[in-house]
Amino acid sequence: MSDPVRTLLTALLTATLLISTVLMAACADDVVAPVQGVGGDAPVLLEQVTYSLNAVSSEGALPQGLSGEVVFQELDASRMLVTVAIDDTVDTPLIHPVHIHENDADTGGPIAFFLGALDNNARGAARSVHVIEKSLDSLLTFDGHVNIHESNATRDTLLAQGDIGANDNASPTLFQLNRVAEPRHAAYPLQAVPNSSTQAPEGFEGTVRFEELTPSQTLVQVQVDGGSPATGGAHPVHLREGAAGEHADDSAPEVVIAYLGAIDGAPESLGTSWTVVNRSYDELLDADAHVRIHLNNEALGTSVSAGDIGANAVPM
Numbered sequence: 133m134s135d136p137v138r139t140l141l142t143a144l145l146t147a148t149l150l151i152s153t154v155l156m157a158a159c160a161d162d163v164v165a166p167v168q169g170v171g172g173d174a175p176v177l178l179e180q181v182t183y184s185l186n187a188v189s190s191e192g193a194l195p196q197g198l199s200g201e202v203v204f205q206e207l208d209a210s211r212m213l214v215t216v217a218i219d220d221t222v223d224t225p226l227i228h229p230v231h232i233h234e235n236d237a238d239t240g241g242p243i244a245f246f247l248g249a250l251d252n253n254a255r256g257a258a259r260s261v262h263v264i265e266k267s268l269d270s271l272l273t274f275d276g277h278v279n280i281h282e283s284n285a286t287r288d289t290l291l292a293q294g295d296i297g298a299n300d301n302a303s304p305t306l307f308q309l310n311r312v313a314e315p316r317h318a319a320y321p322l323q324a325v326p327n328s329s330t331q332a333p334e335g336f337e338g339t340v341r342f343e344e345l346t347p348s349q350t351l352v353q354v355q356v357d358g359g360s361p362a363t364g365g366a367h368p369v370h371l372r373e374g375a376a377g378e379h380a381d382d383s384a385p386e387v388v389i390a391y392l393g394a395i396d397g398a399p400e401s402l403g404t405s406w407t408v409v410n411r412s413y414d415e416l417l418d419a420d421a422h423v424r425i426h427l428n429n430e431a432l433g434t435s436v437s438a439g440d441i442g443a444n445a446v447p448m
């Protein structure tokens with residue numbers, strides 16, 4: 133490579149890095165991009181694209197609707213991390229399902245992908261994440277829009293909506309991901325908890341899987357066996373202190389270590405939730421903790437599934 137060419141390339145790379153750093157600081161840092169990192173062993177520059185979600189007013193529980201953003205970030209060759217972040221936290225026990233629908237927002241269309249349902253009890257988080265097995269390139273040309281619905285029971289009520297992909301002209305920017313070179317992973321079973329509810333009286337079995345994401349962050353997937361529990365509701369999932377059996381009678385509710393992604397109980401959903409937890413993989417695998425799936429935010433005393441993790445269990 134000749135020196136002038138090398139100089140030009142270096143200048144271009146520096147400019148790109150500066151632009152992406154400025155963008156991160158201006159709008160996404162600490163708000164919508166949980167996988168951004170600084171320094172570390174193996175930082176890589178990947179592409180992301182952000183779309184606005186506009187509030188939709190209604191006569192429902194949140195008359196003003198919600199506004200926010202959806203950010204699609206490359207995770208690796210075949211996966212994207214999709215973060216939905218709302219601008220304000222709202223005081224409601226509702227869990228809002230989020231979908232990518234076909235066509236533009238004005239036209240409307242069927243559900244193409246389920247995204248992470250927003251659990252409002254995770255106050256201060258005001259976000260959900262989901263992993264979909266698509267490339268960012270395929271998303272950029274996808275004819276779709278994102279809807280945040282009030283709840284599964286009131287799916288006709290929209291809280292927010294925004295065009296994505298082929299229906300919006302947003303351009304990708306770069307972000308830095310401190311991907312661990314050889315990410316470790318571990319999975320633990322979740323046991324069904326029989327309960328007095330009518331929606332899921334036998335509870336449901338599942339799996340929680342931890343994947344090392346960055347040196348300080350872990351990707352957590354909760355999967356219900358057999359796919360959607362098909363309850364028609366939405367079920368909050370918590371990482372809690374102590375062993376699952378210690379407070380089975382709910383006499384002393386355990387401290388929540390982290391709010392995990394809620395399980396969307398719509399019959400056509402995948403029964404999967406995702407979370408980026410700001411704890412290292414080693415920290416979680418040493419933790420005195422368990423994962424608990426609750427019936428809903430109004431009945432947190434009713435568990436439908438639970439399983440020990442970390443110091444309390446042996447991975448599958």
Ligand SMILES: [Cu+2]
Nearest residue numbers: 230231243279
């Ligand atoms: Cu939808």
